Amino acid sequence: MCFDTTASNTGQMKGACTLLEKQLGKSLLYLACRHILEVVLRSVFEYKIGSTTAPQPDIFRRFQIHWPNIDQPKYIEGVQDDSVKKSVKEFEKEVSEFLLFQLTEKQPRDDYLELIKLCLIFLGKVPSHDVSFNTPGAYHHARWMAKAIYFLKMFIFREQFSMSEEEFSSLKAICLFIVNLYVKMWCQASNAISAPSNDLQFVQNVIKYRRIDQGVSDKVLGKYLLHLWYLNPELICLSLFDKNVSNEIKSKMAKKILSYSNLTEEERSSRIMRVQVSEDEAVNLFKNISLQNFVLDQSLAFFEYFKVKTDFLTEDPKKWSESKDFLKLQRCRVVQREGLS
Incomplete structure (x- = not known):
């Protein structure tokens, strides 16, 4: 299941979602609004x-x-x-x-x-x-x-x-x-699949924009760094279904996901909701970073939520469409979701 939120306070949001998860008896995938x-x-x-x-x-x-x-x-x-x-x-x-x-x-x-x-x-x-x-x-x-x-x-x-x-x-x-x-x-804001890739590209472009208008660049970067929800370890997996992400990047993401073993209860409970980067760190950090850099052990949770195996990740991305698990994820409402704006 998914949960949309505009909350800027991570603690409050996690608290509300935890109560919902207990009531529903299942974990939720958090999709932040694009406001x-x-x-x-x-x-x-x-x-x-x-x-x-x-x-x-x-x-x-x-x-x-x-x-x-x-x-x-x-x-x-x-x-x-x-x-x-x-x-x-x-x-x-x-x-x-x-x-x-x-x-x-x-x-x-x-x-x-x-x-x-x-x-x-x-x-x-x-x-x-x-x-x-x-x-x-x-x-x-x-x-x-x-x-x-x-x-x-x-x-x-x-x-x-x-x-x-x-x-x-x-x-x-x-x-x-x-x-x-x-x-x-x-x-492109309403496309959930492309949100991780678009967010990363946008931040990188904003940093480049310093050459045109450093004042505007700094203002925008300061705001956007507080809202990197779609670069968290779970939602970064949406990029596996993004047609605009190269197969080379997808292969690197898949390899890194497969390098992790099953999540422990402690890892599952200490979820990273939002990537946190300071303005001082951002310029150097985002210069050469790519989508696979945001994959962590908690990325495994994305597959757990939908009860699918990660076996298809061992194949070439060109063959993923032959996998039942990949097709199951591709058909789900989260991956097809629009209207996030």
Whole structure:
């Protein structure tokens, strides 16, 4: 069974889950919610724009009022700004290809699709005859995606919307973070299988982002390191089913899992819920680390929960689909699970 949680206090969460496990008479696999991505965006927003308790920040309200005066065909792509073009160079190809593919997929809501299209317009990857813009909608603290949509629109219409130099600089920095790192991560947030791999890649990309904006990088890294639930020894096993993880990495993970014997009761009770890494350690630790480095003896618990053997791990990953145990895990709701966001 699985248990979703947004709790940031590990002790409280483990206590609640322990009570549930006793009531149910079985162990639970803990799947944390992905609301950390909202926290990350808010941290960048507050770092660059400032914290606000008002229902609608002043710059958003001004843009909404000014919208009827905007000549929409006269938008300007983000990459027409030389500093933007330079700052998106490292991630542009990967992000553009990913977003163009997302246009062929059904999106959960209209604002997901709008965010994807705005990022592509920002990158200059949408033909001019396909460009259209929605009227800026209501903004409030709960509808966090409106932040990203507002930021991108304001920058795309930067020559038609009056801003101070400080506002423009902050706006540019936020848009660069959204386009370079954030949008791809958010679009994949609901896929449980890819969560371990995506989390590891995101942290590594955030560290690389120091070359573009160290302040934003440090803010995001500080928040995300507190939420490395999917890199724990149990959930790292989800990567065995991730089609985007190479067979070489899967083989290394399998070999390490097989190197451990059965779990003792002490090992089973001292579960690692969340990988804990300090900001000082993170830069060096994540530089050359890979998924197999997160496999520990407690990874065996993942297979115990579903009562499957690990024998298929002795085979080449290409042959895993021939195993009944592998197929049993692949069919289970946890491995197929979406909607974690």
